[in-house]
Amino acid sequence: MMNVTLTKTRILEGVWHGVLSCSTSEDGGPSIEVTHLGQPVDGVSVSPQDGDWLLRVPIPAEKISDGVQTFIIRDVTTDEILETFSIMAxxxxxxxxxxxxxxxxxxxxxxxxxxxxxxxxxx
The missing domain is CATH 1.20.5 (Single alpha-helices involved in coiled-coils or other helix-helix interfaces)
Structure with missing residues (x-):
């Protein structure tokens, strides 16, 4: 089993960025899913970076509307919620x-x- 931690680094040009650290001997990296209102967000990428993994979550323009929109980032393997972020407008x-x-x-x-x-x- 893989122990995954996620640290937000920034939101830049409509993309949420974070660093995933995990204790594993597997080369495949963590399996991550991002959802908004129960629907998966497209374009999420996980790529290796300096012994960790860089997570990039594009914030779809069609998801931005009046009020608060919350996105949930979870580890698919353990079904653990790693982080949430919200956009207010x-x-x-x-x-x-x-x-x-x-x-x-x-x-x-x-x-x-x-x-x-x-x-x-x-x-």
Missing amino acids: GDPLSGDLRVELNLLREELDLLKRAFRHHCRTTG
């Missing part, structure tokens, strides 16, 4: 972020006013 998300940012700004202003008042009154 769209108007509903940006509205939520703006509201949170405005709340944070208001709280920061309140704290600044209270601190200034404290400094003036305690002299």
Whole structure:
């Protein structure tokens, strides 16, 4: 049995990159599947690199839509989930972020006013 660990390195130009490390004497490398909403993602590649394996997962443009889209990376041999990653996009998300940012700004202003008042009154 192969013990596989996955470390994300980056997302660049629509491709999720990671490094797979595994303890095995087999030359075939790990067997990986990536799914989105239960459907396999095409174009996933695993290639040898410096004693480890480079995993490349192209993020299909047709999978990007409003909300959060989650991709699951699993080891087919052990059926273990190695990693997940999510893509967030769209108007509903940006509205939520703006509201949170405005709340944070208001709280920061309140704290600044209270601190200034404290400094003036305690002299």
